[in-house]
Amino acid sequence: MHSNLWVEEKFEDFLGIKFKVEKVLFSGKSEFQTVDVVETKGHGKMLLNDGLIMVTERDEFAYHDMISHVPLFVHPDPKNVLVIGGGDGGTAREVIRHQSVKKCTMVEIDVMVVEACKEHIPQTASALNNERIHLIIGDGVQFVKETKEKFDVIIVDSTDPIGPAQPLFGEAFYRDVFNCLTDDGIVVAQGESSWYAMEIQQSLLKVLNNVFPKTYLYSFSNLTYPGGLWSFTFASKQYHPISDFSPERVEKSGLNFDYYNAPLHSAAFALPSFVNKGLSGLIDN
Structure with missing residues (x-):
């Protein structure tokens, strides 16, 4: 993984992104993947799964703000939330900032x-001991199939559709998600890059369209995923992510964010023209 202590993530066979590593904090192999935590120069601590960058301390807030606060400020009263994946803890950390x-x-x-992040990246994992977070080590696909619980918001904080995350992009999974959402539930999922993975976005949105009455895509900017512009899918049983969103509620919450804010919430759903064209017929207005 290291050449002169640089870590490089290669994308397909034509792109690489490199970060200077100051030291390796953790390196292990689980039954699912290799897990590494390194201290980088300029981006803080970094988590890699199978050599792919998941999180850096410098820009994790962009991803975690946008995957969690967008659905939680659209749903009028989210009480019960499910996060699938998200082992670094950043998404759950943001979810419980909502008093509801x-x-x-x-x-x-x-x-x-989870253990590697608890030990080495407390910035994302520090909330995992909070009493409102109920951590289950298990298969999210199995969980949504079997649970009798109903959730207001489900957040699918997954890696790319390879290895253990592959079923999280399929229709059977989303039918189970639909069934364990409340009647006005929302699901948001990591939605890949429009620059490099539009075909994955198309197949994911086709799946969501087959299951949910309303489907959307929104974007955010980050430092570490290939291309910098990344997306989330938003599917709901009844709420529109902009017309059912109240900017005043963000102000009233008293919460401060490093990335998310009320004007950005709506702006994130305004997509570049090439994305609108490529996803034509798959996203609602």
Whole structure:
């Protein structure tokens, strides 16, 4: 993984992104993947799963703000939230900042990721001991199939559709998600890059369209994922992510964010023209 202590993530066979590593903090192999935590120069601590960058301390807030606060400020009263994946803890950390949330269930398949982040990246993992977070080490696909619980918001904080995350992009999974959402539930999922993975976005949105009455895509900017512009899918049973969103509620919450804010919430759904064209017929207005 290291050449002169640089870490490089290669994307397909034509792109690489490199970060200077100051030291390796953790390196292990679980039954699912290799897990590494390194201290980088300029981006703080970094988590890699199978050599792919998941999180850096410098820009994790962009991802975690946008995957959690967008659905939680659209839903009028989210009390029960489910996070699938999200082993670094950053998404659950943001979810419980909402006072309405009584319980955040987090189902992560790989205990090694959780333990490595608890030990080495407390910036994201520090909230995992909070009493409102109910951590389950297990398979999220199995969990949504079997649970009798209903959730207001479900957040699918997954890696790319390879290895253990592959079923999280399929229709059977989203039918189970639909069934364990409340009648006005929302699901948001990591939605890949429009620059490099539009075909994955298209197949994910086709799946969501087959299951949910309303489907959307929104974007955010980050430092570490290939291309910098990244997306989330937003699917709901009844709420529109902009017309059912109240900017005043963000102000009234008294919460401060490093990335998310009320004007950005709506702006994130304004997509570049090439994305609108490529996803034509798959996203609602």
